[in-house]
Amino acid sequence: xxxxxxxxxxxxxxxxxxxxxxxxxxxxxxxxxxxxxxxxxxxxxxxxxxxxxxxxxxxxxxxxxxxxxxxxxxxxxxxxxxxxxxxxxxxxxxxxxxxxxxxxxxxxxxxxxxxxxxxxxxxxxxxxxxxxxxxxxxxxxxxxxxxxxxxxxxxxxxxxxxxxxxxxxxxxxxxxxxxxxxxxxxxxxxxxxxxxxxxxxxxxxxxxxxxxxxxxxxxxxxxxxx
Numbered sequence: 001x002x003x004x005x006x007x008x009x010x011x012x013x014x015x016x017x018x019x020x021x022x023x024x025x026x027x028x029x030x031x032x033x034x035x036x037x038x039x040x041x042x043x044x045x046x047x048x049x050x051x052x053x054x055x056x057x058x059x060x061x062x063x064x065x066x067x068x069x070x071x072x073x074x075x076x077x078x079x080x081x082x083x084x085x086x087x088x089x090x091x092x093x094x095x096x097x098x099x100x101x102x103x104x105x106x107x108x109x110x111x112x113x114x115x116x117x118x119x120x121x122x123x124x125x126x127x128x129x130x131x132x133x134x135x136x137x138x139x140x141x142x143x144x145x146x147x148x149x150x151x152x153x154x155x156x157x158x159x160x161x162x163x164x165x166x167x168x169x170x171x172x173x174x175x176x177x178x179x180x181x182x183x184x185x186x187x188x189x190x191x192x193x194x195x196x197x198x199x200x201x202x203x204x205x206x207x208x209x210x211x212x213x214x215x216x217x218x219x220x221x222x223x224x225x226x
Contacts, residue, residue: 012046016054019044024063025162031076062160086207089157090200098196100144115180127169168206171213
C-alpha cells in the first residue's frame, strides 16, 4: 500500500504565513530576498511541511516567486504589478461601495471616529496604526455590500497591496484624509454611486503618487550610480 501523505496542521501553516507575510510587509525580508525554509521553520517552531504549504499560499498572493532551481524569493514591487493590482481593486471595491446597504447613524459615526483617529495617529507618525484604521474604514464600508465572496477577493488583494499601501505613506503625507471624508460625505446622504466614484478617485490618486515616487526613486538611484 502507498504511504499516505502526512497531515498538515492548518494552524501551523497559518502561523508560518503570518510570520512570512509580516516579515515581507515590514521590510525584514526585502524584495529579491531568498527565503530559507529551514530558518523559517526554526523561527516558527514547525517542520518543513507547513513552511512549504505557506510558501505556496503566499505565491498565490503574489508575495513570493518560485524560481526553478533557485528556490523561493520575495517578489519585487513593480509599476506593472501596481497598475494591475489597483485596476482590479478599483473594480471590486467601487462595486462594493455602489451596492452597499444604507448606513445607520451609528455606523456613520463610527466611520467618522475612525477618520478622526487616523488623522491623530498620522500627526504622531504612528504609521502602523494609520494602516490598521485605514483597513477598518474601508472594510466597514465594503461589508455593507453583503457579498462574502467579493469581500474575500478584496481581502486577498489587500494582503498583496499591503506593501504598496505602506509605501504610499512615504508619498501621501495627508494619509488621504480629504478623499476619505469625501467618500463618507456621499455615504451620509445615501448617494452610493458618488461614494463609489470618490473611492475610485482615491485609489487612482494613491496609485499615481506611488508610481511617481517609483520614478523619482529610480531617477535618484541612476544619479547616484553616475
